[in-house]
Amino acid sequence: MTRTVARATGLTKRYGSFTAVDAVDFTLEENRIYGLLGRNGAGKTTIMQLLTGQLFPDAGALEVFDREPAEHADVLRRMCFIAESQRYPDSFKAAHVFKAAPWFFEHWDAEFAERLIADFRLPLNRYVKKLSRGQLSAVGVIVGLASRAPLTFFDEPYLGLDAVARHIFYDRLLEDYAEHPRTIVLSTHLIDEVANLLEHVILIDQGRILFDRDADELRGSATTIAGPRAAVESFTADRPVIGRDNLGGLASVTIDGRLDQAERVTAAELGLELAPVSLQQLIIHLTGTDLSADSTDREVAA
Numbered sequence: 001m002t003r004t005v006a007r008a009t010g011l012t013k014r015y016g017s018f019t020a021v022d023a024v025d026f027t028l029e030e031n032r033i034y035g036l037l038g039r040n041g042a043g044k045t046t047i048m049q050l051l052t053g054q055l056f057p058d059a060g061a062l063e064v065f066d067r068e069p070a071e072h073a074d075v076l077r078r079m080c081f082i083a084e085s086q087r088y089p090d091s092f093k094a095a096h097v098f099k100a101a102p103w104f105f106e107h108w109d110a111e112f113a114e115r116l117i118a119d120f121r122l123p124l125n126r127y128v129k130k131l132s133r134g135q136l137s138a139v140g141v142i143v144g145l146a147s148r149a150p151l152t153f154f155d156e157p158y159l160g161l162d163a164v165a166r167h168i169f170y171d172r173l174l175e176d177y178a179e180h181p182r183t184i185v186l187s188t189h190l191i192d193e194v195a196n197l198l199e200h201v202i203l204i205d206q207g208r209i210l211f212d213r214d215a216d217e218l219r220g221s222a223t224t225i226a227g228p229r230a231a232v233e234s235f236t237a238d239r240p241v242i243g244r245d246n247l248g249g250l251a252s253v254t255i256d257g258r259l260d261q262a263e264r265v266t267a268a269e270l271g272l273e274l275a276p277v278s279l280q281q282l283i284i285h286l287t288g289t290d291l292s293a294d295s296t297d298r299e300v301a302a
């Protein structure tokens, strides 16, 4: 049976009169990789800070490992939070971070950390404040991976990491997760890059959850239909439209749902092109457009 490691019910956080997290309900199950996704300011960091006991909720209930996180040191010890701009003491060299890590993380694997240090080519003897932006992110990524914390949060962990380093991160994360399953929550804007890593997606917008779904269920759950405008409009007339782009006489409409074989044949006969929608495109459709509007026409003057 899967165990729930965190449960939020009506979780709310306000900053003055502004509600950053607005009565959200969700659970995090053990041994899953979650994507906590959403636009800038959606509330992702705030949710992670609530879960890791750095902030107190204003309303609602929050349980992590069956307790309120902020109150319990034994709960906090089972979590690792890697923030976007992690701060370290000025006197710290990179090596000091890894020396100190076992004090905080009981499952710390020093050998794994050493392998990662080599993979990321991290200069251990350099002061942390002298590291490049990408090297600083590598420090966080290494701590997050080698901590093997039962609940690990990576909040935009790779500012400045180059493409090679990011792929090392994804690779090592998947490899290590297969051997040491745990719950990992990844917040990122690079959705396409991590899409295959995620098992579950929680999409936040303006402090609310837009959807909370299994990633497998999401992949290919929407379809884009493109072609002559009249044909596209008639084919999609009674379907749940989640995005629409018009360009002169052409249209591209994204619908929620899959098409069956007969519908695909009909579309082909009408000269329409069908394309699956990537997770990133789906999220842009769901958060980037006014869902209440009939159309987001981008008419181009002939």
Ligand SMILES: Nc1ncnc2c1ncn2[C@@H]1O[C@H](COP(=O)(O)OP(=O)(O)OP(=O)(O)O)[C@@H](O)[C@H]1O
Binding pocket: 015, 018, 020, 038, 039, 040, 041, 042, 043, 044, 045, 046, 047
């Ligand atoms: N200490 C604070 N005081 C006032 N407002 C805050 C504070 N911290 C965050 N906010 C606001 O709360 C909202 C949610 O912020 P949060 O950092 O959780 O967003 P995010 O989804 O992590 O964004 P990003 O992707 O840009 O990191 C934002 O509108 C932000 O401006």
